[in-house]
Amino acid sequence: MGYVLNEDQMNQALQELKKSYIVYAPKCFENGGRFSDTDCIRYGEIHSIADVEFEKKSEFSFKEILTPVSQTLFYFTEDSVQEAQAEKKGAVIFLRSCDRHAVRRLDDMYLSNGPADYYYQRVREKVHFIVMGCTNAYENCFCADMETNQTSAYDAGVNKKNGVFEMDCKETWIDDIVKKYTDTEKDVSVEFVTQTQTHVQIPEKIDYRVSKSSIWKDYDSRCIHCGRCNFVCPTCTCFTMQDIFYTDNGKVGERRRVWASCMVDGYTDVAGGGSYRKKMGERMRFKVLHKILDYKERNGYYMCVGCGRCDDVCPEYISFSHCMNRLEEGMKEVEHND
Amino acid sequence: MDINTKKLKKNAFRVTKERGLAASRVRVPGGRMEAKYLADIQNIAETYGNGTVHLTIRQGFEIPGIPYEKMPQVNQLLQPIIEGLGINQEIEGEGYSASGTRNVMACVGNSICPYGCYDTTAFARKMEKAIFPNDLHFKVCFTGCSNDCAKVRMHDFGIIGMTIPQFDSNRCVSCGACVKACTKKSVSALTSVNYRPKRDEVRCIGCGECVLACPNMAWTRSQKKYYKLTIFGRTGKKNPRMGQDWIKWIDEESILKIVQNTYDYVKEYIDPNAPGGKEHIGYIVDRTGFEEFKKWALKDVTLPECAEIVSPVYWNGIKYS
Known part of the structure; x- marks a missing residue:
């Protein structure tokens, strides 16, 4: 059912949600930006609807709720191992359509790519989604071209319009909560963008020969291998393991898994001192082709959802979408050389 | 004529x-x-x-x-x-009211530069409002970060922006970018312990390189802004010298008060025969002793708890007389 709620009513519904769930949304961390006197929009727990940032795009995605940046898996002593407790409460996540599509990618990677990941699964089972409407695409969005601009996979959808909230409640559990706090019913359809400023065209005929193209060389000198593009990406899923021995008692410690980046040094280090993809262009090639070629071959659809966060965040102004648009040129080059 | x-x-x-x-x-x-x-x-x-x-x-x-x-x-x-430009003027239409205290300078600061830890121009204008017009020879200069592009150590009062880096270990991806940036570009205040950075609070100069380097917002800036106050740098014929650190992790209000207090001190102790009524403050301090200056300068000043006062302060430079 569809409803209209004012801010007070929305907060009442939110308070009820918060009894059973931790509610996460993009929010503004004031002065939390990289540069002084700048803010950072990223995910965090919200306590009132005013905490939700509806206007600006979040620099980081929702994925840190499903796959924490750093997650302790278990603790160990000399003779025992103790599994780290999971959060008892479930989660409700406010996110946009592109990010809802990213959840499908995370699910495929963590649940269907071999045995299901235990730690992901135990969080994922208790997560619900509220999709936020988009009235306009941001500068670097290209969701429409990646066909992630619309979704119906949500528990509820919300549009913020002229200070009131339109809710489309698809699942009974949330419908039951929301209708308690408003008498105003309305047919609501979540707003989705159909046009973006940035466009991406991935050549239909693309194969691994493109890895031999010279287009990648450009990035050897431009990329500073900081990994920001991976960390803000809602579909990057790589992690590494760390065994920590507590400094006060070196016989006790914990194992944790921590986000890893295919752009950062150390990602390809192997036992014996080997290291691969030393050049930044090679790392860019690996990342781009994983998102749009390798992943597609295995799953039948592109991994990239076109949120454009990687383009927003790159301090060297390297554009992932621009790179994708160069693939055609890259294919022509290698076909010609063949 | x-x-x-x-x-x-x-x-x-x-x-x-x-x-x-x-x-x-x-x-x-x-x-x-x-x-x-x-x-x-x-x-x-x-x-x-x-x-x-x-x-x-x-x-x-x-x-x-x-x-x-x-x-x-x-x-x-x-x-x-x-x-x-918001300059205090005594009589409208008759130009500047004094020229002893020199223009308050600032680097471009955080409104343009990524390294800037504060709005240098805004702080400089506040200082301008607090000290002008005045015939005494004071030079005040603001710089956004410890790079000191504005060369504040050549001034009586130099203000260098600082931030207290805040670390959220839950956001750390162990990429090592902060440790590398601090080691190569700053003072090696960070070391890696159990895959994560450990900050040496004594060594840290609050430059913010770790925050700039961190790809995942594990390092962020402190909500409050802090400064390093350097004193009594000067050029000139007798004994040019670099300003020395006096108070680290000081706040805006205390800096404004200290500079204003110093005018009272100079009025009391300036050489009455100083040519043109101008004497670098440092020479006056050499006569009265540093403790006397300190007594005047810190009058009614409440420093933030984290402030560190360097004591004693020594200058060197080149001595010609």
Whole structure:
């Protein structure tokens, strides 16, 4: 059912949600930006609807709720191992359509790519989604071209319009909560963008020969291998393991898994001192082709959802979408050389 | 021609080597202004000067070739600049009210530069409001970070921006970017312990390189802004020297108060026979002893809890006399 709620009513519904769930949304961390006197929009727990940032795009995605940046898996002593407790409460996540599509990618990677990941699964089972409407695409969005601009996979959808909230409640559990706090019913359809400023065209005929193209060389000198593009990406899923021995008692410690980046040094280090993809262009090639070629071959659809966060965040102004648009040129080059 | 040179100097004109010609000294506190005032400067230079403008070392414009008798007209034309830049003026339309205390300088600061830890121009303008007009020879300079592009250590008071980096270990991806940045670009205050950075609080200079390097917002800036106050740097003929750190992790309010207090101290102890009534503060401190200066400067100042006062403070530099 569809409803209209004012801010007070929305907060009442939110308070009820918060009894059973931790509610996460993009929010503004004031002065939390990289540069002084700048803010950072990223995910965090919200306590009132005013905490939700509806206007600006979040620099980081929702994925840190499903796959924490750093997650302790278990603790160990000399003779025992103790599994780290999971959060008892479930989660409700406010996110946009592109990010809802990213959840499908995370699910495929963590649940269907071999045995299901235990730690992901135990969080994922208790997560619900509220999709936020988009009235306009941001500068670097290209969701429409990646066909992630619309979704119906949500528990509820919300549009913020002229200070009131339109809710489309698809699942009974949330419908039951929301209708308690408003008498105003309305047919609501979540707003989705159909046009973006940035466009991406991935050549239909693309194969691994493109890895031999010279287009990648450009990035050897431009990329500073900081990994920001991976960390803000809602579909990057790589992690590494760390065994920590507590400094006060070196016989006790914990194992944790921590986000890893295919752009950062150390990602390809192997036992014996080997290291691969030393050049930044090679790392860019690996990342781009994983998102749009390798992943597609295995799953039948592109991994990239076109949120454009990687383009927003790159301090060297390297554009992932621009790179994708160069693939055609890259294919022509290698076909010609063949 | 009968001209009171003492008076015109205080009105921010220079007695130049060319007989009959003055130079008008236009100050730009904090180094930034709306571009429209450039047209006013051009107009003065072309109407009353020799058509040239010198960009001064202290972020001002010096307009040479002005006949002394044209000074009142030049003051009239300076009025929109003086008002527009928020300069304290005693009599409207009569130019600058004093020229002893020099233009308050600032690097571009955080409004442009990624390294800047605060809005240098805004702080410089606050300082301007607090200390002008004044005939005493004070030089104050603001720089956004420890790179000190504004060279604040060449001034009586130098203000260097600092931030206390905040670490959220839950966001750390162990990429090592902060440790590398701190080691290569700053003071090696970070080491890696159990895959994560450990900050040496004593060594850290609050430059913010770790925050800039962190790809995942594990390092962020402190909500409050802090500064390093350096004192008594100077150029000159007798004993040029670099300003030394005096108070680290100090706040804005305390800096404003300390500089204002120092005016009272200088009024009390300046050499009554100092040429032109100008004496670098450092020479006065050499006479009274540092503790006497400190007593005056810190009067009614409440420093933030984290502030560190360096004691004793030593200067070196080159001694010619």
